[in-house]
Amino acid sequence: MNNQTPVVEFIIFGLSDNHHVNLILFVVLSLVFFFTVMGNAVVVTLSLVDHRLQSPMYFFLRNFSVLEICFSFVIMPRFLYSLLTEIKSISPPGCFLQLLLFFVLGSCIFFHVGMMSFDRYVAICRPLHYSSIMNSRVCFQLVLGCWGMSLLIMFPPAFMAVLVPFCGPNVINHFYCDTAALLQLSCTDTGHIEVMLMLSTSGLILGNFIVTVVSYGCIITTILRIPSRSGRKKAFSTCSAHLLVVVILYSSSIFRYVRKSQRGAEEFDKFVAFFFSVVAQLFNPYIYALRNEQVKQALKDVCVRAFSMCAGHT
Template sequence: MKNQTPVVEFIIFGLSSNHHVNAILFVVLSLVFFFTVVGNVAVVTLSLVDHRLQTPMYFFLRNFSLLEICFSFVILPRFLYSLLTERKSISVPGCFLQLLLFFLLGACIFFHVGMMSFDRYVAICRPLRYGTIMNGRVCSQLVLGCWVTSFCIMFPPAFMAVLVPFCGPNVIDHFYCDTAALLQLACADTAHIEVMLLVSTSVLILGNFIVTIVSYGCIITTILRIPSASGRKKAFSTCSAHLLVVVILYSSSIFRYVRRSQRGAEEFDKFVAFFFSVVAQLFNPYIYALRNAQVKQALKDVCTRAFSTCARH
């Protein structure tokens, strides 16, 4: 061990070694990145400028969209750069920083999904007390609590992974600095880190999954009691869209992270991670917000005012 040279950079293999496939991936992922950022920026902007969207629901959606913008910038720009230039190397500090941010922001996403599910539960099942329960102070405390709890849960295992010595092969068989692929390159026993990751991710993912499922279970039960068929249809259309995001997010994450060994089948792990870190981030702003009638009306009003201003000038 003493004669081995520490690794100074990692090589991120990516999704394919085929140049033509990488060219197609660059075009597709550039569009995905663009629409992800534009969709989330639109949600943030509309929720700030339109007085009709100054409610707890859109406060949470605004924070969720800001979080998703940050999360997208952690993964996609670096990957797009490697596809364009074919330079796949990343410094060890850069890799560790990406790993830490991925854990922190990813954990925050799960807490926000659980928090927004609880918000919808209060709005639909306790409408008379909604304004009292979800007041401005409580909403701010919930968002702050998401960040603090995410840091407390995910920083220890991520930091332990950073401290592991790397002195052998340096090729990460993934499209970002993923924990499982990174641990396979370690020059030390990582069993204790895998246990920490299992405990942390299980608490994080399964805990929020239970909150989300219970909240939507109560929501669906309440919706079934609505006497109007049109009212039930409208409520179910919103819930079904949200549940689609929940299914994509939790199914991929539970399969990928809630397991004893973090050293799984690399190709399938990359496929599952792609759904969590890319596909879900693209769908979220459009399913959670931009298909909402209030948001669409606000977007229409903003566009109308913009066109009117341009026409006058």
């Protein structure tokens, strides 16, 4: 090992090495990135300016949207730049920072999904006690707890992953600095880090998955007791949309991270990671918030006021 030269830069391979394919990907993913950021920005803005969107549910959605914007900026700008310029190199500090932010923000997303599922459970199954249970203090503590638990659980193993020595190949077979692809380039044994990451991600993902499943199970049981057929249909329509996000998020993450060995199956891992880090982030604001009748009415009112102001100035 003394004769090996430390890695001074990593090369992120991406999804394809074909220039024309990369240009197509750049156009498509630029649109995806734009609509992801805009959709979440609209949710944040509406929840701040409209007095009808001041309930705990919209407080959680606003924080979730801010989190999703931050998460999108961790991966997409750098990836889009490499697609357009064909410059795939990244410095080790830049790679390590992306890895740390990906794990901390990504784990926080799972905590928020579990927290919002619990909020919906209280709202639907315990409506008379909702305002007392989900008061402003509890909501703030839950959001703060999501960030604190994310740092506590994911920062130590992710930080250990960036401390291992790299002195051999430097091509990361992924479209961002992923731990599995990165650890394969290490010139030392990383088995203990892989086990620690597996245990951390398993506890995180499966724990929130159980909370989400139990919450929606209770919600569906309560909905089935609604005497009105139209009421049941409306409630099921909302829950089915939320469950679609849950299925995409958890199925891709469980397959990707809840396994002992993170080595092998790089191409399929990239495909699964793409669903979690790109596709799910695009759908989330539109399914969780922008399909909501109150949000759509608030958006309509804001657009009408903006149009009236523009017409008045002209």
